[in-house]
Structures are given as C-alpha cells and as structure tokens.
Amino acid sequence: MTNTRIPLAGVIGHPIAHSKSPRLHGHWLKTYGIAGHYIPMDVAPQDLETVLRTLPKAGFVGVNVTVPHKEAVMAIADQITDRATLIGAANTLIFREDGKIHADNTDGYGFMENLHSGAPDWDPKSGPALVLGAGGAARAVISALLEAGVPEIFLSNRTRLRAEKLRDDFGKRVQVIDWVQAGNVVEDADLVVNTTSLGMVGNSELRVPMDGLKPSAVVTDLVYAPLKTKLLLTAEEAGCTTVDGLGMLLHQAVPGFERWFGERPTVDSATRAAALR
Numbered sequence: 001m002t003n004t005r006i007p008l009a010g011v012i013g014h015p016i017a018h019s020k021s022p023r024l025h026g027h028w029l030k031t032y033g034i035a036g037h038y039i040p041m042d043v044a045p046q047d048l049e050t051v052l053r054t055l056p057k058a059g060f061v062g063v064n065v066t067v068p069h070k071e072a073v074m075a076i077a078d079q080i081t082d083r084a085t086l087i088g089a090a091n092t093l094i095f096r097e098d099g100k101i102h103a104d105n106t107d108g109y110g111f112m113e114n115l116h117s118g119a120p121d122w123d124p125k126s127g128p129a130l131v132l133g134a135g136g137a138a139r140a141v142i143s144a145l146l147e148a149g150v151p152e153i154f155l156s157n158r159t160r161l162r163a164e165k166l167r168d169d170f171g172k173r174v175q176v177i178d179w180v181q182a183g184n185v186v187e188d189a190d191l192v193v194n195t196t197s198l199g200m201v202g203n204s205e206l207r208v209p210m211d212g213l214k215p216s217a218v219v220t221d222l223v224y225a226p227l228k229t230k231l232l233l234t235a236e237e238a239g240c241t242t243v244d245g246l247g248m249l250l251h252q253a254v255p256g257f258e259r260w261f262g263e264r265p266t267v268d269s270a271t272r273a274a275a276l277r
C-alpha cells in the first residue's frame with residue numbers, strides 16, 4: 001500500500017478561537033485543490049512540547065505558533081533559522097521526516113511584503129523610520145527594516161528599558177526615543193510603524209502626536225482590527241500613503257503554506273476577503 005497521507009497543519013495558541021489563520025489556509029487549500037487540512041489548536045503552555053512531539057506522528061507536516069508560545073518553541077525546536085534566532089521567537093514550524101522540528105520566523109518577511117505591496121514607491125534607503133513599540137512584533141519589524149537597508153530607526157516604547165534592550169541587540173542604527181518625545185521625531189520619519197496594541201478594538205488609542213507627518217511618509221499599523229485605525233486615518237488626512245496590518249498576517253503565512261502543502265499561495269483581494277469572513 002502506498003503512503004497517501006493527507007497533510008495536516010494548523011495553528012497552536014492559547015487561546016486560539018479568534019485566529020484568522022484557519023480561514024486563510026482553508027481558503028488557499030480550496031483555491032489550489034489541495035487535499036489537506038489546517039486546524040486551530042488550543043494548547044496550554046505546559047502541554048506544548050508533548051503536543052509538538054506528538055503531532056508529526058498523527059500526520060502533521062508543521063504548524064504556526066502564536067501567542068503565548070512563540071518564544072517557548074525556541075527551546076523545543078531542533079533547528080532554528082538565523083532570522084528566528086535574531087528575533088528570539090518563531091511562528092512557523094516544519095516537522096521534518098527525520099523527526100526534527102525546524103523553526104522559522106516569517107513575521108518580518110510578512111511585514112516587508114505587505115509594505116512593498118501597499119506602498120510600492122517606498123524606498124527603504126530613503127530615510128529614517130519611526131517604530132512605536134518594543135515587543136515581539138517590533139523585533140520582527142526592526143530586523144526586517146535593518147535588513148532592507150533603512151539607514152536609521154527611531155524606536156519609542158512606553159517602557160524605555162525594553163527599547164534599550166532592542167537597541168543593544170540590533171545595534172547603533174536604532175536610536176531610542178522617550179515615549180513622551182516620540183511626536184518630536186515624526187517630522188523626520190519617512191516611515192512610521194505602530195507595533196503596539198494601541199488602537200485595537202477594546203484598547204486605548206495611540207496618543208503619540210502625529211502633527212509633524214510629512215505627506216511623503218508611509219504609515220503602517222500592525223493593528224488590523226479595525227482595518228483603518230485612527231493612526232491610519234490621521235495619516236490619510238495628512239496625505240500619506242497608508243498600509244493596513246491585515247496584509248502582514250496574510251503574507252507571513254505564505255512560506256509555511258508553501259513548505260507544508262507544496263504550493264506558493266498568492267495574496268490577493270480574495271485572500272483578504274477570506275481572512276475577514
């Protein structure tokens with residue numbers, strides 16, 4: 001009998017009910033006529049390693065990992081890509097046939113693909129970027145921006161120490177700006193990125209003054225609920241090019257889908273609609 005196992009993948013988080021990934025991957029599986037499944041899995045932290053070591057035995061070819069497991073999987077994985085090591089977290093795991101778990105982080109890739117597709121005229125080398133927030137998402141964004149050749153990054157976070165830690169990890173092109181001073185460097189920025197959770201439904205608004213925004217600047221928000229955050233609305237009014245955060249979620253999923261199911265999926269309007277459904 002030939003081995004015709006149907007490939008399985010999914011997303012592990014805790015909680016997981018609100019993840020858009022099952023709809024997104026489900027859409028691609030249907031679009032490309034692939035006999036596979038992608039399912040949400042709510043796994044408590046203490047069960048993470050047992051689950052990850054068991055899933056390959058049940059036909060899983062890999063999983064996405066989300067909050068709160070993205071850092072914890074780094075200690076479990078057998079192989080880690082350089083970019084995941086630099087970020088200190090992984091979001092995409094590949095279960096290899098030899099039983100080894102390979103960990104990658106595609107958040108920075110997703111961020112950059114989204115930015116290039118939403119703001120095709122943006123030139124990374126044109127000038128400084130202002131990054132708001134210094135959490136896990138900021139680490140992925142900063143590593144991608146530095147790799148793309150952004151000359152200088154102003155990094156501002158409510159908890160200054162966290163921003164200083166990032167500066168220590170990423171080097172001198174990152175300059176820490178006090179949270180209350182962030183508005184003062186807006187006029188120098190060719191790119192503004194919100195990586196904080198401020199502006200998300202149910203959270204407070206981002207209150208960094210944006211009066212100094214240059215009309216030539218590109219403004220992007222990692223928050224995608226709502227799709228048009230106050231930051232993006234303000235930026236639109238200032239004449240800036242804006243890029244919403246949903247595209248990052250879609251693009252970061254591409255490498256995993258390709259590795260697991262053998263087809264490189266396209267991100268288009270149908271993909272967006274499927275994720276929002």
Ligand code: ATR
Binds near residue numbers: 133134136159204
């Ligand atoms: P993620 O992985 O999405 O980056 P995180 O690591 O929890 O999540 O980081 C959340 C970010 O939003 C941090 O930069 C956090 O600032 P602190 O480091 O000071 O906590 C920021 N953030 C969350 N709530 C905030 C608030 N009310 N005011 C300012 N920043 C806030």
